[in-house]
Amino acid sequence: MVTILPKRLVDWIEDCIRAGGIPQLVEKYGPRDFLAEGYVLVRCWGAGDKVPGGLIKLTPEELEVVRKYAKERGAAMKVYEELKRLTYY
Numbered sequence: 001m002v003t004i005l006p007k008r009l010v011d012w013i014e015d016c017i018r019a020g021g022i023p024q025l026v027e028k029y030g031p032r033d034f035l036a037e038g039y040v041l042v043r044c045w046g047a048g049d050k051v052p053g054g055l056i057k058l059t060p061e062e063l064e065v066v067r068k069y070a071k072e073r074g075a076a077m078k079v080y081e082e083l084k085r086l087t088y089y
Contacts, residue, residue: 003054013080021047023076
């Protein structure tokens with residue numbers, strides 16, 4: 001069972017970076033399409049012991065940004081930068 005984290009995506013990414021980790025976003029795993037369900041699976045590579053991974057429920061705006069960068073290298077940081085620029089953050 002995957003944990004649903006009670007955090008905004010930007011906050012989780014900031015926590016991961018502060019802990020010295022590399023944030024990773026997983027849109028699909030096997031046949032499961034998290035984005036289609038309105039979630040993204042997050043994991044903090046290198047600091048997973050300090051920042052737990054799991055599913056984050058996305059707002060419609062977050063979902064749009066995650067979809068925009070889903071297939072790009074370094075997607076988590078691109079998503080973070082764009083979400084920080086949006087006025088609702």
